[in-house]
Structures are given as structure tokens and as C-alpha cells.
Amino acid sequence: MTGFVIRRLLWTIPVILLVIFFTFVLMRQIEGNPFRTSERAVPESIQRNLERRFGLDQPWYVQYAKYVQGVFTFDLGPSLVLRNRDVNEIVRTHFPPSLQLGAFAMIFALVFGIPLGMLSALRANTFLDYSAMFVSNVGFAIPSFLISTLLIYFFALKWGDWTGLPTSGWDSWQSKILPTIALGLGPMAYFARLVRGTMLETLQQDYIRTARAKGLRWRRVVIVHTLRNSLIPVVTAAGPILGFLITGSFIVEQIFAIPGIGTYYVDAVEARDYSVVMGLTVLLSVIVILANMVVDILYGYLDPRTRDARS
Amino acid sequence: MSTPTPKPVTSGATIPLDVGHAPTAGAPIRQSNLWKDAWYRYRRNRAALFAGAVFIGMVAFCLIYPVISPHDPYDVNFADARQGPSLEHPLGTDTFGRDVLTRTALGGRISIGIGFAATFIILVIGVTYGSISGFIGGHLDNGMMRFLDALYGLPYLPFAIITLAIIGDAGFWAMAVALSIATWFTTARIVRGQIITLKENDYVRAAKTLGARWQRVLMRHLIPNTLGILIIAVFLELPGVILGEAFLSFIGLGIGPPDASWGSMAQEGYEVYRVFPLLIIVPSVAIATLILCANFIADGLRDALDPRTRET
Numbered sequence: 001m002t003g004f005v006i007r008r009l010l011w012t013i014p015v016i017l018l019v020i021f022f023t024f025v026l027m028r029q030i031e032g033n034p035f036r037t038s039e040r041a042v043p044e045s046i047q048r049n050l051e052r053r054f055g056l057d058q059p060w061y062v063q064y065a066k067y068v069q070g071v072f073t074f075d076l077g078p079s080l081v082l083r084n085r086d087v088n089e090i091v092r093t094h095f096p097p098s099l100q101l102g103a104f105a106m107i108f109a110l111v112f113g114i115p116l117g118m119l120s121a122l123r124a125n126t127f128l129d130y131s132a133m134f135v136s137n138v139g140f141a142i143p144s145f146l147i148s149t150l151l152i153y154f155f156a157l158k159w160g161d162w163t164g165l166p167t168s169g170w171d172s173w174q175s176k177i178l179p180t181i182a183l184g185l186g187p188m189a190y191f192a193r194l195v196r197g198t199m200l201e202t203l204q205q206d207y208i209r210t211a212r213a214k215g216l217r218w219r220r221v222v223i224v225h226t227l228r229n230s231l232i233p234v235v236t237a238a239g240p241i242l243g244f245l246i247t248g249s250f251i252v253e254q255i256f257a258i259p260g261i262g263t264y265y266v267d268a269v270e271a272r273d274y275s276v277v278m279g280l281t282v283l284l285s286v287i288v289i290l291a292n293m294v295v296d297i298l299y300g301y302l303d304p305r306t307r308d309a310r311s
Numbered sequence: 312m313s314t315p316t317p318k319p320v321t322s323g324a325t326i327p328l329d330v331g332h333a334p335t336a337g338a339p340i341r342q343s344n345l346w347k348d349a350w351y352r353y354r355r356n357r358a359a360l361f362a363g364a365v366f367i368g369m370v371a372f373c374l375i376y377p378v379i380s381p382h383d384p385y386d387v388n389f390a391d392a393r394q395g396p397s398l399e400h401p402l403g404t405d406t407f408g409r410d411v412l413t414r415t416a417l418g419g420r421i422s423i424g425i426g427f428a429a430t431f432i433i434l435v436i437g438v439t440y441g442s443i444s445g446f447i448g449g450h451l452d453n454g455m456m457r458f459l460d461a462l463y464g465l466p467y468l469p470f471a472i473i474t475l476a477i478i479g480d481a482g483f484w485a486m487a488v489a490l491s492i493a494t495w496f497t498t499a500r501i502v503r504g505q506i507i508t509l510k511e512n513d514y515v516r517a518a519k520t521l522g523a524r525w526q527r528v529l530m531r532h533l534i535p536n537t538l539g540i541l542i543i544a545v546f547l548e549l550p551g552v553i554l555g556e557a558f559l560s561f562i563g564l565g566i567g568p569p570d571a572s573w574g575s576m577a578q579e580g581y582e583v584y585r586v587f588p589l590l591i592i593v594p595s596v597a598i599a600t601l602i603l604c605a606n607f608i609a610d611g612l613r614d615a616l617d618p619r620t621r622e623t
Contacts, residue, residue, distance in 0.1 A: 019462070026470070146599070
């Protein structure tokens with residue numbers, strides 16, 4: 001097990017290097033220059049000075065090496081557009097709301113999705129099952145901008161006097177309720193379908209029949225024997241779910257005016273602020289890579305058969 | 312076009328399908344073909360059948376309605392702005408007085424078109440990558456899969472946004488490329504897995520042992536088997552891509568006016584949702600319906616074309 005963990009930890013280093021490289025190559029293809037946009041045009045000589053200051057005049061491999069060095073020492077460089085702000089500072093101010101939103105949405109999805117899936121599996125092919133699965137299929141298909149808008153329209157505008165929920169912001173606890181639901185609904189539907197599927201499968205296993213034949217109470221069979229084994233796929237679903245949350249947060253943050261990474265990202269692309277775009281892309285990618293690593297290790301712990309296959 | 316179902320046997324009532332039935336003694340054994348079997352299995356999944364009909368209906372509507380509609384989708388007329396549903400405008404009019412139903416059909420052409428174009432690119436990359444990796448095997452396969460592992464789960468939206476910034480203007484193909492650049496990993500993996508399984512199959516070995524030429528092995532065994540997976544993959548990838556297009560257009564990086572996609576229509580609707588929510592609801596519901604249908608079709612196709620995976 002220790003060997004497996006160490007191998008898995010070491011493996012993330014080349015992966016992170018590769019992803020930085022991928023992002024770096026892409027970023028360099030973008031036409032245009034942060035110092036050459038019309039409203040901030042500067043004379044040629046100053047431009048050259050600026051490029052020298054930010055290292056843009058050096059060959060690409062030097063820039064890449066410097067950047068990698070920066071990533072591993074937690075220094076993502078200065079912003080090219082906003083003077084006197086560096087990417088680290090932007091991450092420090094804009095990342096906490098995004099992280100909080102993602103965590104809340106995840107908790108919401110787990111707390112409501114798993115019981116919904118369990119209920120569907122235990123009452124398979126009943127009206128309850130069909131309606132729960134219909135709701136989660138629809139919940140998975142509706143774009144988050146419609147969910148967000150409908151939530152605001154009804155709970156903050158129409159019934160606002162009664163619910164007391166604000167339409168935007170991220171300061172009071174009331175303001176966090178609607179964005180959490182908006183972002184968490186999709187993952188909730190995903191979990192519900194996942195748990196239902198695996199649970200139906202687990203319920204047909206021989207050891208469940210044995211447990212029942214031994215005379216164990218049904219509740220114990222469900223909770224101890226079925227649920228535990230049905231939750232393994234939920235752990236491994238972290239990858240897609242994380243992607244889902246990141247993608248969704250771009251929209252949800254925009255609509256609820258949350259000062260997070262997603263909102264900032266789009267602005268940075270339009271301002272051609274390379275270092276900010278790259279910093280944020282690399283940050284999001286590294287989060288996904290680390291999450292994949294944790295999931296792999298957890299999976300190796302939960303199901304020892306996978307250790308050899310992946311080493 | 313995009314018929315989700317394999318070539319149907321429409322006169323099924325008169326031709327007895329012998330799937331699952333023992334042939335009557337003495338009667339000639341009717342050879343059952345792959346697509347007939349698949350259609351038989353697909354038909355039994357009523358949700359998928361219904362979803363397929365709705366899907367085809369929506370595509371047909373988007374293609375035909377702008378042609379026969381009495382309203383010009385680009386004609387701005389502020390006198391008619393933001394009307395509710397009426398006989399003349401079944402879904403009302405938008406902020407510029409344009410007929411929403413016509414605009415929705417027009418936007419559907421672009422959204423669905425980009426969806427299929429991006430899916431096509433994903434399949435081309437995925438099949439090329441996956442089959443090279445699977446056919447050649449060994450160290451190359453190992454390395455290529457490690458590379459895929461590295462990229463697995465990366466959030467596609469930042470990379471799509473960067474790609475759009477590289478291409479410069481968000482046209483049809485720019486969107487298709489942007490949406491496929493970080494989404495082909497799953498398809499590549501599926502294709503590689505299928506190729507490896509097929510290579511090891513006893514019937515492929517048997518065919519080779521019996522002296523079948525490689526062309527026959529390819530045409531008779533390998534191609535039909537990957538084709539099924541690919542048709543499923545189309546409907547697995549389509550929802551994500553269509554949603555991605557909507558997201559990009561919604562944050563203002565996609566198709567711009569006067570053209571419309573469902574995402575950009577939703578964005579226009581979002582501007583006025585407090586006073587006239589219909590404008591965001593119509594395109595969003597169109598997106599949701601299409602995605603829902605694609606999901607059910609994918610389920611049905613999986614049962615129909617890849618029955619061995621049904622249990623998982």
C-alpha cells in the first residue's frame with residue numbers, strides 16, 4: 001500500500017508538468033498583446049520595456065521553465081494588466097468564495113442525492129422510483145442558467161418578502177442558499193442515478209441474500225451491507241463531479257454576482273491578461289489532478305484489486 | 312441526417328423477426344442481421360423510442376420552420392416587442408419584436424449543428440487516438456494511455472475559452488473546435504477498450520484461423536462492432552457539447568447577434584428575465600428537451616447495440 005501511494009504521488013508531478021505545458025502552448029497561440037489594446041496603447045520603446053519586465057522577450061522554453069518554477073514555489077507571477085496585483089493575490093481574494101460555493105454545492109448534492117438514489121433503488125419500478133428518476137433526469141438536463149434564473153425569479157423576487165433571500169452577493173448566509181442549490185442540483189441528480197444503479201446491482205449479490213437468510217433485519221442489511229458497497233462509485237465520481245462544479249460555477253457566479261474565480265476568468269480572457277488566465281487554468285487543472293490522485297488512493301484502499309492494475 | 316435509430320424495418324408486422332425464437336422446423340433459417348436485431352431491441356425501450364421521435368421532430372422542426380414561417384427572424388420591429396404568446400406569435404416576441412418560435416428554430420439549427428460538428432471532431436480524434444493505441448499495443452499503448460490519464464477530468468470550459476481566444480472570432484467551426492479540444496478523452500478510451508476486446512475475441516481468432524483475409528475480418532467483425540459504440544458515443548457526447556455551447560454563448564463568448572444559438576437567446580432573455588421570463592425559458596427548455604432526449608436515446612442504443620454492457 002505504501003509503495004502504491006508513493007508511486008501515485010510521484011506520478012502527479014509529470015502530469016502537472018504536462019498540463020502546464022499544454023496550457024502554456026495554447027496561451028502562446030493567442031493573438032494580441034496586453035500592452036497593445038487600443039485604449040492602453042503605449043509607445044514602442046515602453047512596450048519593449050514592459051515586455052522585458054515581464055519576461056515576454058525571452059525564448060519560450062525559458063518562460064516555460066520560469067513558470068514551472070513559479071508554480072511549484074506557489075508564485076504565479078504578476079498580473080499583466082492590473083498594475084501592482086499579482087496572480088497569487090487574485091487567487092487569494094477570488095478563490096475562497098468559489099471554493100466555498102463548490103463545497104456547499106457538493107454537500108447539498110451528497111445529502112440529497114444519496115438518499116434519493118437509495119429510495120429509488122429500494123422502491124424500484126414503483127411510482128416513487130419513476131418520479132424520482134424523472135426529476136433527476138430533468139435536473140441533469142436543465143442548464144444551470146435557467147435553474148439560477150428561476151430560483152432568483154421565484155424565491156428572491158416574487159416571494160422575496162416572505163423568504164428574505166437576496167438576489168445576489170456572497171456575504172450573508174442567506175445569500176449563499178440559492179447559488180448552492182443552483183450549482184448542486186446537477187451533481188445531486190448525478191449522485192441519485194449513480195447510487196440507484198449500483199444499489200440495484202448490489203441488492204442482487206449473493207452476500208445480500210446470505211445476510212437476509214441469516215435473519216438480519218432489513219434495515220441492517222441495507223445500511224451495513226448494501227449502502228457501503230454502493231458508495232464506492234460515488235467516491236470515484238469525484239472527477240466528473242468536480243468538472244461539473246467548475247463548469248457550473250462560471251455561470252452561477254456570473255448570475256449571482258459572486259466575486260469568484262469563474263467571474264474573474266472571463267474578464268481576464270477578454271483583457272488578454274495571460275498570466276492571470278494561465279494561473280487560473282493551471283490552478284483549476286492542478287485541483288482536478290490532485291483530486292484524481294486522492295480518489296485513486298482512496299479507491300486502492302477501498303478495493304485492493306485496483307492497486308496492481310494501476311501501478 | 313441524424314437518424315438515431317439504425318435502418319428500421321418498417322413492415323415489421325408482416326415479417327416475423329426471429330430474434331429469440333427458435334425457427335420452425337423445416338422452415339429456412341432466416342439470417343438475422345445486426346441492425347435488425349438492434350432495432351428490435353431498441354423498439355422495446357419505450358422511453359428511448361419516444362425520445363428518438365421527439366429528437367427527430369425537433370431537428371426537423373429547426374430545419375423546416377424558418378423556411379415556412381411567416382415571420383422574418385431578423386426583422387426588428389420595436390412596435391411588437393415582448394408580446395406574450397398569441398395566434399400570430401405562438402411563443403411571443405423578443406425584445407426586438409422578432410418572432411420567438413422562428414428564432415428558436417433558427418437557434419436550434421446552430422446549436423444542434425455545432426453539437427453534431429463538435430461530436431464529429433471528438434469522434435475523429437477519439438477513434439484515431441484510440442485505435443492506434445489499441446491496435447499497436449505495447450509501450451506505445453501504455454504511454455498514450457498515461458497521457459490520457461493525465462488529461463482526464465480536466466475542466467473543459469477554460470480550455471474552450473482559451474481556444475476561442477486563439478481563433479479570434481466565435482464562428483460555427485471555431486465553436487466546434489473549442490468544444491472538442493478538451494472533451495475527446497472519454498471517446499478515445501472507449502474506442503481503445505473496444506478495439507482491444509475485439510482483437511482478443513475468439514470469433515476474430517476463429518475467423519483468422521479459418522483463413523479469412525484481414526479485409527473480411529475488418530468488414531465483417533471489427534467495423535460493425537466499433538460502429539455500434541460510435542453511434543452510442545454520438546449521443547453520449549452530444550448533451551455535454553450542446554450544453555457547453557450554451558454556456559459559452561451565455562457568458563458572451565459564443566455566437567453573436569444577429570445570429571442566434573439557444574445559448575445566446577438565453578443570454579438575451581436573461582437580460583430581461585425580471586420583466587419577461589419567457590425569453591429565457593423557451594431556449595433553455597429547448598436545450599433541456601434535446602439533452603434529455605439524447606440521454607434516453609443513448610440508453611436505448613446501448614441496450615440495442617452493445618447488449619453485453621447492459622448489466623453494468
